[in-house]
Amino acid sequence: MVAVISVSLPDDLVKKVDRAVEQYGYRSRSDLIKTALQTFLEGEGNKSSGNYRLIVVLSDHKASPYVDKNIVGLIHSYSEELIALYHQILQGPYCITIAVVGGKDDWRTIVRKLRSLNGVLGVQSLPI
Structure with missing residues (x-):
């Protein structure tokens, strides 16, 4: 049906x-x-067998001057789950932040909080 x-x-x-x-x-x-x-x-x-997630965030620091600081700070607040963190300035006012997190289901909370930040254009979460 x-x-x-x-x-x-x-x-x-x-x-x-x-x-x-x-x-x-x-x-x-x-x-x-x-x-x-x-x-x-x-x-x-989905969860991968290794129970890791790749979280990718695209941000616009022109829309919100402190968005990148807020993104990194939020991800750092989950330091027990944080495996790796990378931040790159792109062309224009855009930045990309990539995090690898492990742990149980805390990635869902991280993604939800990231999506609520002013200046965040998009968040993708993928099992790895």
Whole structure:
């Protein structure tokens, strides 16, 4: 059985979805959105056998001058789980922070808190 759900999207996101459908060869918007949701849910829910997570954060220090300090500080506050931390300035006002964390499910809390920071453009979490 397949459930039909309605999702409201801003016009600019619909245009991006339509471009991605054409560019990546999806049959429809629904197929692209299904794939995106499956990828997101599998990435958020899976654990690797080593129980490590790679957390990648893209930030804009123009939107929030202290965002990078807040990101690094937040990740450091989980020092018992922290395996590695890397921060790189990118072009323009952007930075990327990459952390490898271990431990139980604390990565979920870290990701949730990172996503709530002003100036964070995106957070991805992957099992490794």
